[in-house]
Amino acid sequence: MRFDVITLFPAQFKALTQEGVVARALRRGIAEIHLRTPRDYTADPQRAVDDRPYGGGPGMVMQYAPLRAALDAARADAAAAGVSSRVAYLSPQGAPVDQAKIVEIASASGWVLLAGRYEGVDERLIEDAVDEEWSIGDYVLSGGELAAMVVMDAAIRLLPGVLGHADSAGQDSYASGLLDCPHYTRPETAAGRGVPSVLLSGDHAAIERWRLQQALGRTWERRPELLRKRGMNDVERQLLDD
Numbered sequence: 001m002r003f004d005v006i007t008l009f010p011a012q013f014k015a016l017t018q019e020g021v022v023a024r025a026l027r028r029g030i031a032e033i034h035l036r037t038p039r040d041y042t043a044d045p046q047r048a049v050d051d052r053p054y055g056g057g058p059g060m061v062m063q064y065a066p067l068r069a070a071l072d073a074a075r076a077d078a079a080a081a082g083v084s085s086r087v088a089y090l091s092p093q094g095a096p097v098d099q100a101k102i103v104e105i106a107s108a109s110g111w112v113l114l115a116g117r118y119e120g121v122d123e124r125l126i127e128d129a130v131d132e133e134w135s136i137g138d139y140v141l142s143g144g145e146l147a148a149m150v151v152m153d154a155a156i157r158l159l160p161g162v163l164g165h166a167d168s169a170g171q172d173s174y175a176s177g178l179l180d181c182p183h184y185t186r187p188e189t190a191a192g193r194g195v196p197s198v199l200l201s202g203d204h205a206a207i208e209r210w211r212l213q214q215a216l217g218r219t220w221e222r223r224p225e226l227l228r229k230r231g232m233n234d235v236e237r238q239l240l241d242d
């Protein structure tokens with residue numbers, strides 16, 4: 001899978017591409033991330049890519065032309081590599097990205113991600129060249145870079161071969177539509193507290209039941225709206241009642 005990112009701050013992406021799960025996926029050739037700055041596509045001698053907003057007000061707005069040229073170049077490069085990419089703009093005005101959306105994103109062969117800065121980007125670019133607008137949460141970041149990294153991390157870890165079998169994404173919190181159950185590791189006693197005895201029992205069916213019950217209970221307590229949306233089968237309803 002291929003991501004092309006349009007950003008004024010390509011160095012920020014080192015956080016994602018130099019170590020960890022995503023870096024390993026890139027090294028193995030399972031995913032590619034190509035960074036491109038609109039500053040390379042401006043005719044301005046100062047390489048400026050922003051200007052003051054029409055109508056006045058604080059902040060600066062990213063201009064149409066350099067962003068459009070960078071987007072077109074990214075899409076053309078992807079197409080030359082046999083990848084047909086849609087364009088997504090990261091912004092607090094976008095549609096909320098949840099795990100189901102991440103699964104959909106990860107099933108595409110490529111995306112061009114536009115990370116905005118300043119007060120935003122010229123609306124005409126969004127109208128002309130953006131297919132989707134995504135938000136990672138109801139708060140305002142100082143730019144779309146972190147949001148783009150969040151989306152790429154969540155999508156790339158789902159690609160076949162990225163995670164080992166043991167920590168496969170199928171075990172994730174949210175893969176089941178539930179929050180995760182609690183986890184414990186050695187030692188058996190930490191700060192005077194033990195481990196739930198079922199986990200030491202060796203009874204795998206009982207352990208699975210306990211984990212599902214914990215996941216249901218936590219989701220019910222902490223995120224009831226997730227549980228309402230997902231629904232429960234009879235076995236799950238019984239476990240939650242017990």
Ligand code: ADE
Pocket residue numbers: 090091092094134135136137138139140141142143144147
């Ligand atoms: N850019 C700034 N804030 C953002 C958010 N919450 N989600 C996506 N992109 C953003």
